[in-house]
Amino acid sequence: MKMKTIKTxxxxxxxxxLVFSPVAYADKWSDQFPHIKNTGDIPGxxxxxxxxxxxxxxxxxxxxxxxxxxxxxxxxxHAEQFAKLTxxxxxxxxxxAGDLYAKAMVPFQAGQAPYDIVFGxxxxxxxxxxxxxxxxxxxVEMKQxxxxxxxxxxxxxxxxxxxxxxxxxxxxxxxxxxxxxDNPKYQKQYKEATGKELKVPTTWKEYGEMAAYFNxxxxxxDGEKEYGSAEVMKKDDLMYAAFYSRSAAYSxxxxxxxxxxxxxxxxxxxxxxxxxxxxxxDWVAATKYVPPGGIxxxxxxxxxxxxxxxxxxxxxxxxxxxxxxQPDSPINNKVGAAQLPGATKVWNRxxxxxxxxxxxxxxxxWGWAVGVAKKSKEHEMAFDYLCFxxxxxxxxxxxxxxxxxxxxxxxxxFQADVWTQIGxxxxxxxxxxxxxxxxxxxxxxxxxxxxxxxxxxxxALATAAAKALAGQxxxxxxxxxxxxxxxxxxxxxxxxxxRKAYAVGVAMEDNKQ
Amino acid sequence: MNFKHKFVxxxxxxxxxxxxxxxxxxxxxxxxxxxxxxxxPEMNFIGITNYIRLxxxxxxxxxxxxxxxxxxxxxxxxxYVIGFALAMMVWREIKFKRFFRVIFLVPMMTTPVIMxxxxxxxxxxxxxxxxxxxxxxxxKPILWLSDPVIAKFTVIIVEVWQWTPFMFLLLLAxxxxxxxxxxxxxxxxxxxPFRKFVYVTFPLMAPISIxxxxxxxxEASKIMDTVFVLTSGGPGTATETSSFYIYIKGLRxxxxxxxxxxxxTYLVIMIISLTIIAKVLTKLMIKE
Numbered sequence: 116m117k118m119k120t121i122k123t124x125x126x127x128x129x130x131x132x133l134v135f136s137p138v139a140y141a142d143k144w145s146d147q148f149p150h151i152k153n154t155g156d157i158p159g160x161x162x163x164x165x166x167x168x169x170x171x172x173x174x175x176x177x178x179x180x181x182x183x184x185x186x187x188x189x190x191x192x193h194a195e196q197f198a199k200l201t202x203x204x205x206x207x208x209x210x211x212a213g214d215l216y217a218k219a220m221v222p223f224q225a226g227q228a229p230y231d232i233v234f235g236x237x238x239x240x241x242x243x244x245x246x247x248x249x250x251x252x253x254x255v256e257m258k259q260x261x262x263x264x265x266x267x268x269x270x271x272x273x274x275x276x277x278x279x280x281x282x283x284x285x286x287x288x289x290x291x292x293x294x295x296x297d298n299p300k301y302q303k304q305y306k307e308a309t310g311k312e313l314k315v316p317t318t319w320k321e322y323g324e325m326a327a328y329f330n331x332x333x334x335x336x337d338g339e340k341e342y343g344s345a346e347v348m349k350k351d352d353l354m355y356a357a358f359y360s361r362s363a364a365y366s367x368x369x370x371x372x373x374x375x376x377x378x379x380x381x382x383x384x385x386x387x388x389x390x391x392x393x394x395x396x397d398w399v400a401a402t403k404y405v406p407p408g409g410i411x412x413x414x415x416x417x418x419x420x421x422x423x424x425x426x427x428x429x430x431x432x433x434x435x436x437x438x439x440x441q442p443d444s445p446i447n448n449k450v451g452a453a454q455l456p457g458a459t460k461v462w463n464r465x466x467x468x469x470x471x472x473x474x475x476x477x478x479x480x481w482g483w484a485v486g487v488a489k490k491s492k493e494h495e496m497a498f499d500y501l502c503f504x505x506x507x508x509x510x511x512x513x514x515x516x517x518x519x520x521x522x523x524x525x526x527x528x529f530q531a532d533v534w535t536q537i538g539x540x541x542x543x544x545x546x547x548x549x550x551x552x553x554x555x556x557x558x559x560x561x562x563x564x565x566x567x568x569x570x571x572x573x574x575a576l577a578t579a580a581a582k583a584l585a586g587q588x589x590x591x592x593x594x595x596x597x598x599x600x601x602x603x604x605x606x607x608x609x610x611x612x613x614r615k616a617y618a619v620g621v622a623m624e625d626n627k628q
Numbered sequence: 629m630n631f632k633h634k635f636v637x638x639x640x641x642x643x644x645x646x647x648x649x650x651x652x653x654x655x656x657x658x659x660x661x662x663x664x665x666x667x668x669p670e671m672n673f674i675g676i677t678n679y680i681r682l683x684x685x686x687x688x689x690x691x692x693x694x695x696x697x698x699x700x701x702x703x704x705x706x707x708y709v710i711g712f713a714l715a716m717m718v719w720r721e722i723k724f725k726r727f728f729r730v731i732f733l734v735p736m737m738t739t740p741v742i743m744x745x746x747x748x749x750x751x752x753x754x755x756x757x758x759x760x761x762x763x764x765x766x767x768k769p770i771l772w773l774s775d776p777v778i779a780k781f782t783v784i785i786v787e788v789w790q791w792t793p794f795m796f797l798l799l800l801a802x803x804x805x806x807x808x809x810x811x812x813x814x815x816x817x818x819x820x821p822f823r824k825f826v827y828v829t830f831p832l833m834a835p836i837s838i839x840x841x842x843x844x845x846x847e848a849s850k851i852m853d854t855v856f857v858l859t860s861g862g863p864g865t866a867t868e869t870s871s872f873y874i875y876i877k878g879l880r881x882x883x884x885x886x887x888x889x890x891x892x893t894y895l896v897i898m899i900i901s902l903t904i905i906a907k908v909l910t911k912l913m914i915k916e
Contacts, residue, residue, distance in 0.1 A: 217879045224669035242666045242882075342754075351860045351880070408753030410774045410863050425754070567667035570881045578688070578865060585776050585864030603685065608667055 144508075148196055151508040153536065160257045161502035163200060171496050172202035178500075179218055179230040182209045185434070185520035186234060186283070186483050189513050193504045200503075203496060213351065216570065219243065219488075228490035231497045237270045237285070237484035238563045240278055241616050242570075247486035248494055250277040254502055259525075264555055266479055267524040269623050270562070278486055280501040284524025285482025287360040288550050289322075290421060290429045290436045291315060293451040293543070295334060296325075317473070319361060319397050319456045322428060323404070329427045330404040337424070337445075343404030344428040345412060345420035345435075350581035352413030355573045358580050359561065360430060360478045361398055364458035366390030367476035369559045371465050372625040376564050376572075377601075378464065379621050382610045384601040386576060387594035389469070390462030395583055395590035402584055410584055422446070422517070430455060432482065436547070438517030440539055448540045452547045454554065477554035481563040483520060523551055562623050566616040568608045575600035653895075659888035666882040678889035688865065689873055689890060693897070696869040699780065700848035703787040708841055710788065711795030716829075719803045729800070736793035744857040747786045748773070751858075776866035779859050783867050786854050791847070795840055802836030803829075834913040842906050849898055870894050 144156035144163040156163040176197075180190035187209045194205040208230070210218050219233040223246035235243065254260060255277055263271075263281045271279040295301055296315055305313035305328060316322040326343025334341050347357040366375060366388065373379045376386065385391070402410050406425055409416075414431065421429035422438035424446045429435050439450045457475030487497040503509070513521035514528060515537040523529065529552045534544035554560070564572055579597035582588040588596065605613055663674045682689060718728050735743070750758050751772035759769040772782045810832065814824045852871040855861055861868035861876075874894065878887030 213880060217882060220666060220882055349860055350862050350864070351876070406754045407759070407769050407771065408774050411859065413860075568665075570666065571883065574876065574881050581862055582864040585862065585866060587776065587864040587866070607663075612667070 147199075150192060150196070150512050154508050154511050157507040157511075159259050159506055161259065161499065161506040162508065163196075163506075166197065166200040166499065166503050169201045169499060171499075174493060174496055175204045175206060176232070176493055176496050176500055177206045177208070177230045178232040178234070179208045179210055179215070180232075180234040180485075181215060181483070181520075182211050184518040189504070189509075189516075189519045189521055190234065193509060194500070196509075197500050197503050201496075201499075205500070216242075219246075223488070226490065228488040228492075230488060231491040231493045232485060232487055232500065234483060234485045236481045237279060238481040238565050238569050239484065240271075240273055241565045241567060243486060244273050244276075244278045246489055247278045248489045248491070250280055250487075251494075251498060254280070254498055257502070259502070259505065259507060262525040262527055264524060264526060266555055266560070266623075270479065270481070271484065273565075274619060279484040280486065280498070280505065281524055282485055282501065282505045282521065283483035284522050284528075285432055285480050286551070286554050287356065287431055287455055287478045287480050288433075288436075288554065289316070289453045289455055290439070291451050291453065292335075292424075292427050292446065292449060294446075294449040295329065295427055296451065301334070315451065315453045316428075316456050317475075318458055319364060319394070320459070322456045323397060323400055326401070326404040326426075326428055334427075335424065339425075341424070342406040342409070342426045344401060345409065345417045345426040346398075346401060346405060346429065347412060347414050347417050347431055348398075348402070348405070348410050348581075348584055349413040349416075350577050351574075354580065355577040356478075356480050356563075357431060358394065358398065358576065359563075360455055360480070362386075362391045362394035363476035363478050363561045364456065364461065364474055365393045366462055367559055367561050367624075368461045368463050368470060368474070370470065371463055372621075374617070374621050375561050375624060377613070377617055379614065379618060382605060382614050382617075384598040384605075385464060386601065387591070387598040388462055388464060391594055392590050393458075393462075395580060395594060398580070399583055399586075399590060418517075424449075432480065432520075433522035434517055434520055436517075437515070437522070440534075440543070441517050442538055447538075448543060451543060452550045454550055474559070475557075476559045476561050477557045478561045479554070479563070481565075482522065529555075558626050560624060562620045564617075565620055566608075566613045568604050568613070571604045571608075572601055575604065653892075656888045656892050659885055660892050662885040662888075664884040665886070674885070678886050679893070681886065682889055682893060688868075689870070691865065692868045692873040693870045693894070695780075695867070696849060696851070696871075699783060699787070699851060699867075699869065700845055703784050703791070704841055704844045704848050706784070706788045707792045707795040707844060708837070710792045711840075712799050712833075712837075714792070714796045715800040715803055716825075719800060732796050733793045735790050736797070738790075740790055740853045741857055743790060744786060744854050747782075747789075748858050751782055773859055774863055776863055779863060779867050783851075783854055783858060786858060787848065787851065790854070791844065794847075795844055798836065798840040798843070799833065802833050802840075806832050831914075838906065838909045838913060841909060842902060845902060845905065846898075 142155040145152045148163065159165065178190060178194060181187045183191070191207050194207050197203060198205045215235045216239055219230065219235060220242065222229050223243070264284065267281050267284045268277070271277050271281050296313060302313040305311065309324065309328065311324065313325065316325055329341065330343035331340055333339060347354050366385065374385065377384055405412070406420055412420065417429060417431055418435040418438050420426055421435045422444060436450060436452055438444060439446050441447065454475060455477060457473055459473060460469040460471050461474035463470045485501060487494055491497055510521070510525070511533065513519050514523055527533065529548045531541060531544040531548050534547060535541050566572070576597045579593040583590045583593035659671065660678055661673055661675060662671045663677070664671055714732050718725050718732070750756050753759055753769055753771055753774060758772065762770065771778055773779050810828050811824065814828050819827070850871050851869050852875065855867055855869055855872045859867045861872050874887050874890045877883045877890060
């Protein structure tokens, strides 16, 4: 009798789950492809069902992508699925991030197409676009593309033409340990020690004060020391992006449109103005509250450090947050998201003085981007693969896996339900989607530099900032050195060439596009 | 008799020489006179503009060159001293001689990139075992990779570990080929081991030592993988070497023309400086 009751209860429970749960799908595609077990196939132009009707037997698709896992793993996974569905042979080559640009650029310039599809960063667009096939109209007008946010359509396009197929959305925002910041015990302790409130920092100064206080002691009781902040400070590992994030609040003044990196009219580099210097001064101070060796942290280290529970704060791409929220993370459901901190003053380059008052500027940093080589003979298959990569079922599964590096870029991603379904606490999911959505609404955004010679500009800035962080130069001297190099690069590339390209990004920043 | 046909036999060697040595150098020189980069993807001709830029407006290259000189000279001196000591040790009749000879060669047989990743893990300031071990002994954590001065010595440690076996191998081969008579004569004269080393072993080993030092200097001056993996030239530019800098300019920033200029200039400097070093070493170590 007892057994019968248990059986009845279990059957009822399973039935209820099947009927009421939006996640417990099972269809013929999720049976074959467990990656989409949460949603099953979602109807669309590039769904599993649609792809199964394509026949690319006898054809080979060649892809150059990043190393496993970040972006390399989903590329390989979707390649395998695509091959099974369409009969195509898909060759995937994995390349370290630093070599992605050159690996595509050398054959591009030689007029060859060893790869049909090339992965890279969205800020390669200006250098790569002449070698890329624009995304055909039928894909641009698809339902799945209509859901992509305008910011990310802008990032993937140049002068209204889409060259990169949206597969990832990126921005920098603040990640913090909710179990510390919201902890009444620590709030009281912090107030007593500093006379200030412990809360989510809204300025970089507050961020620095809190990080310094929570640096070098065991505040989570795991027997290990914890630290203030994990940041990308390693010179050749996207550290310039972290610096731009820290600079935006001090230097992106909504009253002075017409350029964040350069003054669009004169093409004078702005990176050594007092706003940027203030940000670099803050950053040099941050070397005191990062974990030992933090000055050499690349993106992977930053993800591992914050995601592993080593620091109170972090700010960069979504990956660290998603990694922290995975079920196997030691800080699962103990983290919060918020906009990047702001500043209580912002530099006004017109009046050459500080404008007092709160200022905040989200940074829509570059992220993963992918295009199809113009010289490829397999355009249709290549775009079908990309469309399949980013179809709704794959996308929903990918964004919940931190190591994949696939982050939200669709309006549908900004619904808390998407995240609670994969085990996030409701308030955390809400704070996450609110943070992302607020960034989309902001009218004071910064977009990445996408001009000819982007690599040279960013490398010059990174080298100078790295010298300041290492104590080799003062912040002002370092940024003066970078500005001089920017002027040299401008002279080599041609001011007008850079201005023309920069105007595209400025129009986005000034909300004219 | 017509000997002209003998030149036919030279063609294969000459062809290979031109193909693998002369052509790349000529191509590099031509490339160095162009402005090939990401936004000018062509072999245009800009004269000596790149060379003017290098000699008047690129202190970073010269800083990296002097840093490289310091790193390569220091590592090669250490490798020579340690390699010589190890070779002397297994040259004598000791127990497990063959075992030690093999063990001493192991670092050289490992893959440099992989071993550097392992060293980087060892030296990781917050997660690595070296600082843990020092902490157990009451020593404060050392900033192996984050301090501009200490990071240079960390690079030296890894390089010495990796390449001392190469020096050891050359010097041991030299020691094994030395004639026995001078040693017998010194023994009959009652020379102490120290005097035997100073007056017999070292002078006899001088030509081999010079060869070994020059070979290692050439290799050490190309140091790239250790720096790339261990520090990426950081913190700041504290461990950036010439080859790493050329890599950044060429393959990261895609300034192919300028990177060719740096490469060719570097080649010329290396040929001149190594020739001078070889002459100085010969003068110092070989007495007529």
